[in-house]
Amino acid sequence: MTTHLLIVDDDTILVFLLRKVIEKSGRFPVPSTHPNGSHALEHLRSIYNPADRYIILLDINMPVMNGWEFLSEIRAFAKPENTIVAIVTSSTDRADKEKAADDPYVLEFLTKPVMAEALIALKDRIDAR
């Protein structure tokens, strides 16, 4: 089983930092990066294989297609069993957290800045499933 990692965030500095932390954690494959939900959706649709595993680090507030829209679009083809989303946002809004908890794909709600420890804990949780 191949694991794919996707970073979906329009903040280029943050994507840069996230890649550094991912590298530091040593637990993830090299990520593909996407500036909005629509870009990530196209990519996921083109590589999606039910036998593989997809970990998606997803921002909420993005232009073109935001994180919520992305989550509703992937329902059409991706299974929650192999498509795992961690919301990564700078928002500390409680409403966002509650909304994320109700989504079948969302495993974790991470608040920026995401440190290596948080990513390692996320990976442990995914591997334990």
Next chain:
Amino acid sequence: MKPELPELSVLVIEDNAGDYLLVEDYLMEHVRAPRLRHATYFKDGRAYLDAEGPFDVILLDLSLPDVTREQLLEEIRRISLHTPVVILTGYPDIDYATKSLATGASDYLLKDTINDIILFKSVLYAIERHRFLKSLREHVSAIEDQNRRLREIAWTQSHVFRAPVARLMALVDLLRDESLPEAERNELLGYVRTSSDEIDAIIQNIVEKAQAIMDTDPDNIP
């Protein structure tokens, strides 16, 4: 000295000619130059409203030949938003008259008990209360507007302001690494600069919004 107003515009919608004449007489007792309009049908009253603009008060009979009671209550609800309505009615309709108060009428008067003083007082009260409610409504809408803008600021704090702060936190964490090559350190410092500029711009924006709220303090609204 009897209470008196220099002028008053009154629309009377009343299908009984005798009742109308009585109302007219009573009004003349206390208003020097009334602008009186008399409509026998509701639709004529409506036409006066459309053609002549706002009246100070509308005196409305509850049983009119061209509208049902339900229609009339609905009309009262709409009209009383901008013009005070005083109901004229008889004993048999007293329950219905009470209902009209709930839909926005200012007062109801029993035709058999009206005299000039009662009518004048009711009209005056209706006008004053209407004016007071109008200013209250304006006040409430100014406060609602202010709340909306405060919510915007709260949203900015949570969704916009935190982004560059989170970045700075992560950058500082990476910069702690002493073995970092010079070139990479400079790149990170460049990002620190970008992020702090962004924070500065966001603060400016919040300050402007807050200032706009201060400038429209609801206490200053008439």
